Amino acid sequence: MTGSAQCPHIEFAFQVNVARFEDDTIKQADITGKCVNCGQPLVFFCDLPMGVSWTHPTLSVDAQELRLPVLVLGDEVDQKKPRPSFSVRTS
Secondary structure (H helix, E strand, O other): OOOHHHOOOOOEEEEEEEEEOOOOOOEEEEEEEEEOOOOOEOOOOOOOOEEEOOOOOEEOOOOOOEEEEEOOOOOOOOOOOOOOOEEEOOO
């Protein structure tokens, strides 16, 4: 089935990729989703900043990727260690 208007969008598939930067205890889970029937990507409809952060969830610029900081239960985070991040402002 092709075309978003013809599809009822009732089955979805999600993919989670985990990124690790600089051998850090904090990882980033990048979540994307799509309709199984027509392949249309899902957009995360939430009020989150665009960019990458080690302290809070963010979105990709097209809102098709949700980025979440994660760590293994029991791991400790060095709060003083500088970590790269960026944000995108819209006007």
